[in-house]
Amino acid sequence: MSRYSIFSLVRNALSYHENWSAAWRSPEPKAQYDALIIGGGGHGLATAYYLAKEHGMKNIAVLEKGWIGGGNTGRNTTIVRSNYLWDESAHLYEKSMKLWEGLSQDLNYNVMFSQRGVYNLGHNLQDMRDIQRRVNANRLNGIDGHVVSAQEIKQAIPEINIDQGCRYPIIGASFQPRGGVARHDAVAWGFARGADRAGVDIIQNCEVTAIRQENGVVTGVETTRGAIKANKIGVVVAGHCSVLAEMAGFRMPIESHPLQALVSEPIKPVINTVIMSNAVHGYISQSDKGDLVIGAGIDSYTGYGQRGSYSGIEHTVAAICEMFPMFKRVRMNRQWGGIVDTTPDACPIIGNTPVKGLYFNCGWGTGGFKATPGSGWVFAHNVANGEPHELNRAFALDRFVTGFLIDEHGAAGVAH
Amino acid sequence: MLLIKCPWCGERDESEFSYAGEAHIARPLETEKLSDEAWADYLFMRKNPKGAHREQWLHAAGCRRYFNAERDTVSYRISATYKIDEKPPRDQSRNQS
Amino acid sequence: MTQRLRTEAGGRVDRECEIQFSFNGKNYTGLKGDTLCSALLANGVHLIGRSWKYHRPRGVITAGAEEPNAIFQMEKGNRTIPNARGTQVELYDSLEAHPVNAWPSLDFDLMSINSWFARMMPAGFYYKTFMWPKAMWMKYEHFIRKASGLGVAPRENDPDRYEHTHQHCDVLIVGGGVAGLSAALAAARSGARVILADEQSEFGGLTLASPTRIDDIDASQWIEQAVAQLAAMDEVTLLPRSTVFGYHDYNFLTINQRLTDHLPLSERNGGREKVWQVRAHQVVLATGAAERPLVFANNDRPGTLLASAVSTYANRYAVKPGKRAVIFTNNDSAYQTALDLKAAQVEVVAVVDARSDSSSELANTVRSAGIQVINGSVVVDTSGGKHLRSVQVMRLSADGKSVSSNPKSFNCDLLALSGGWSPVVHLHAQSGGRPVWDDETAMFCPGSPTQAQISVGGANGELGLAGCLVEGTTAGNDAARACGFDADSKPASADAVTSDAILPLWNVPSPYTRGRGPKAFIDLQNDVSVADILLAVREGYQSVEHVKRYTAMGFGTDQGKLGNINGMAILAEAQGQTIAETGTTTYRPNYTPISFGAIAGQHLGDQLFDPVRKTAMHVWHQENGAEFENVGQWKRPWYYPKNGESLDDAVNRECLAVRDSVGILDASTLGKIEIKGADSARFLEMIYTNNWMKLEPGKGRYGFMLGEDGMVMDDGVTIRLGEHHFFMHTTTGGAAGVLSWMDRWLQTEWPEMEVYLTSVTDHWATAAVVGPKSRDVVSAVCEGIDFSAAGFPFMASRNGTIGDIECRVNRISFSGELAYEVNVPANHGRYMWEKLMQAGKPFNITPYGTETMHVLRAEKGYVIVGQDTDGSVTVEDLGLGWAISKTKADFLGKRSLRRLDTVRKDRKQLVGLLTEDPHSVIPEGAQLVNDPRAPVPMPMQGHVSSSYFSACCGHSIALALVKGGHHRMGETVYAPLANGRVIKATITEPVFYDKEGSKPDV
């Protein structure tokens, strides 16, 4: 299996790129594995990768009902940041951020993680109080970030409209310099290639149809490609976690909603950072290809249709035009939708379930992409050891019974 | 954009309505006698099905009535809307047969 | 420059009307009726752009929406448009177009050096490199980004208006070719409401200038008559220049109508574009079919066009796209192009047909016209630099998989390609339908519709004129009938034409080893070649979605309209799958790119982005110099600076004025709800945490509303006006939510309760008159009320008058002072306010805003829901446990208060903070720690939610939520600030002013 580098690229160029090996194999599923990961999105593939890398588990498989990275991993606006309010979230996302910072090298796959900074805008006095509170908490938690004024934002982003007479003027922002964006597909592919190299079977077009259990202990799954036995099963299926939970016989505090995003036609570089506004509902960055990548809001109703309402697009585009009036003549090329599983406290659920050996990692809502490596890392620990890592202990399912919620609504909103 | 038939006002654009979550979740009567688990179940646990879903909507910009709808969460087709005091359509037919 | 490539006659251009325009700094002349592309071709301009990755020369290839190459930067300054598709830009006087993605110039593009390194830059090469050294990525990326993108975003604000409209119709017909026109005629004649939208300036589609006949007249004449008939009908809306760009659920479609872009800049008045949001009972998709190019080595040289585009340029625009043409086809339709070219006096060197035999009437007509037809052969390569010079043709083997014999070279400057046709199924697919592959015709045709919708004509795979007329008419009749109209139109007639079957040909066999020869392009904008697809497959990217994403195929501004079907078929071939197995990528809106401005429409600017809600006294506040704060959608006076005062100075002055004498605050924005009915008190018992049954009429009570999770949701004073009548106040931001919340419980859970709720937020204007002199002021204005301390106690409510105007006065205080809230119907709000100001003059009555209100209440430790709470705070946490009834069996949220987490003793609890230095104010949002020297991550104890300098206390005050704070009075905490400063403070009770609470009783 060839390592990727400029040298291998040159070498292969000479042989017309005919000697590259597959980034990952497409094996037939075996009858039994030591562990199964259901869901071949970024989080699932990362879980498999770290299970192999950190916990030495090699006889494992990732089951994906469609094509890997085809869910929210390939449908989001790729924003990465760790400036969360509460300690529990901050530590988890910061773990993820640290993994991001070495991910391309670790995976030997350029995920194009680009730390061009993230601005979270404040449009009123309460926004600014919340921003101060969050940035102060971040700082004391060892996470970079500071509060910037409207003028400082304008200096960094000359195209932005900071007119204080507009409807919801930009008053200030938090700025996390280490935040940024990554190439979403590459993250799935890089983890898949890494996991495959460690021996993990990545099985696509394999839909789980039932979860087998005996006396409250998980024993395997039925799939469209036959039954597979395993005593450890990690479920990482984003929007579909309620469907899998129902198979296993319990309910989740989760509702799956459509979340939309859109891109413009490619234009020459004009935005060099990431700008997020909860208050007017618009997030924007520019991809390396030149598209303006824009996140819209979440639709209020539940939906598995991977599409939302036009009114949401209309509202977000208006918000972007308020912030960047010169973009009115730029054109929107394409829109799409994902399915986000939201929890009552806007925080994920990572950990054990009522069924022994069955673990769930879900509820990332609109913010899962940035957590991909960290989520996989802690979940691998949880699956391997049968109990949570310190970093995901607080994200247990039973917090909805005890009331120990981690309310990130203010900090997360529909933030990507 | 959904087109939702308010049981009073008829078919109206989605933008007149607001979604109000899963329907037919009755508030427990003697809450103090409930276990933490039972209370959490009422408070947080949801069916969230992929397929037919019974849910509440409020005709917020219209008659301000809450009503129920049965909607497919994949196709978004609404097979029926019914008033709060009415039974879901399928239950009704079962009663009739 | 002369238009040296104009035909001598014909076309739908106005030869009398010359138009001057410029491209790439040079001036040219075109004709009215031209597109930018047709005018450039008429002038012999073939090199119009550079591709994205390799910067290869690119020329016009299509005549429509699927154009990937002819992308321009239109105009300059605030009217510039990046990435305009020249095939759809109507020529206007003084038009100015520039190429995109070429530097320093189109003719000499330095980045075309990329072409030399092309072998180093296969699909996804960047995933494999740029990783070392780690810190260099941002540098590498800087250059990658510089090379990216096509056009340039405007740097000035857009001067244009954009409009919206919502419309409903019985039948919406998308596409105004003959099928669409037939459908529209059939539906409209029945009386149905019909909208017909077409993206072009003229209706008629591909038939518009084709030499065919309908109902025994020229097709173009028939089209004109059909359009005239439709235009004369009341219930028909004709929308030319209108692209249906999205097909959503419940037959909701969005149309972008371009109103002025076809006019000279100086004549552009009014809105530039208009988005129609249409709800249709029935939809007829008559979007036509698009021709596919063929994929072979160097198939991207300028001078290579689709055969149908060649016909369109020749017939409609009177342009000869070249002087010597070779036609390369695998089906019959391109033979018509040969005839069209001949008619336009273009030399047709040969028709190269991959099929071993072609004997249809059309093919024979071509032969009889003296045009050489070379059957069983394919074009395998081309030569030329910035313009095509020749093509190489080889014989196809009997099995069609390889080529043999020496290549024959034909000199030509025009290569017309036809690889077959693809129905434009985009909208069908967006509506939920699934395109189905048909092997015989080699097309993805629409599957079964999932909405009230039907595809007809080319969009349904029907390529014959006669068939289009029939399908359109039938669909129009059926759609109208489905809407309850009588419809029975008969289709117009046209000669049926028989044609030979297509020979599907994807990756054209060539003498080169697969993947090794010169690049054979699939996606011309993003430079995706056959080799890229093969590499992706080799590397395990098997799903069509993976291949698309790995190679960037179809990500350009044409969204793969031109190349994707070829790409999918070549992928299928490479994987040994059928095309049906490989399937398509998902079709998503927008069909073509749409201006952000058009989507935003009028919803922009300080007045219309979101409603600006104003109180009845708003103008007074403006006239008296108030600065405003946005509170939800409301504008509230924030403070009233005098003579250039700073916020702090103004607030200090306002605070002291209130404490010392009297101030006045506009409190109109508080939510107000009338609650009536026999069960009102019982209802409030469930809604609020405290008791309501025994409250006597004429008295009010402060209450907390919890969510079912036990957390504070809203608060306010509710007054009992009668036995069965209450008047509730909510927070400003919470008003709408609280009403819906209460309605929900009444309607869904407790329908047996006799309670009616009515929102009267807007009806009442409210002035809070606050301070020791407030009684003097209100008693001078409000008549019929006994204002004595005994006659009007704290938390009482009284009705009186101000002149003829009814008023209600509530003795409520959010400041710890003697205070009255005076309410009158809002039409009299300003009158009341001015009367109070007048009466307060002797006491120097001082208007104050929300900032002073915040300070005053903080001095008393009163919380603001949303500032001192954040959805994770209970009433106990606020130290207000007294507000929770110990006797009630139930209220909303009660059960949650017994959970493990909510009974914790070390929850974050509201306390006061006094700083060591009385003049240092802790910034709101500061985090608190026990030991500011502790290592990071530093354990945090809580945060400061409200903090001010209290002029009246003479020191700073703060409210904070601190872990176990209620039991930590007197302890020290520290606020380490971002600038390195650490503020030391002592935990106290949250009441700083008038701790005994005697002030309101003055």
Next chain:
Amino acid sequence: MSDLFERESPLVEIKLGEAKGNAPAIEEKPFLGYLNLRGKSGHTGFQAATLKVLGVEPPTEANTVIESNDIRIYWLGPDEWLLVTAAGQQQAIKAELMSALDGVFSSVVDNSSGLAMIHVSGANAAALIATDCPLDLHPREFKPGQCAQTRLAKAGMTISLLPDETGFEIIIRRSFADYLLLWLQDAAIAFE
């Protein structure tokens, strides 16, 4: 302060001029009386009381409006109506209703300052409103005697045809009236 106006419409800041070009006319009808009435339409006490005071029972058919004793009665919901009276009449009618409804589960609330009325008339009246109203205003669908609560842009409103069918009557919450008027004026530019 003799120059004090005792009352002001919510649109005090807006200048309403003559309609230009083909733009519809936009007029405010200020200071009407608005009463919100709630009760059970089938209830005999409610029927009797409303018949007595209003001369009719409030409409039970959804989205309809009737006129009786110079009062326009709009259906707002199955147990909710809006009564629009001439300026200054609302107090008396409210008092009469309340006394007639004494002991009957009902509610009469004066909302006269809480609502505003705007007339939009002329050839393009429907088109102007359709700039951001999702309701079908075509004469086949929206007829005399009908009313509807819907939205215009981001403001909720109640709409009905003017009695002479030359346009529409819009009832809007006071605090949104200013926004709505600015919207309409801005939209009207397209018709000038």
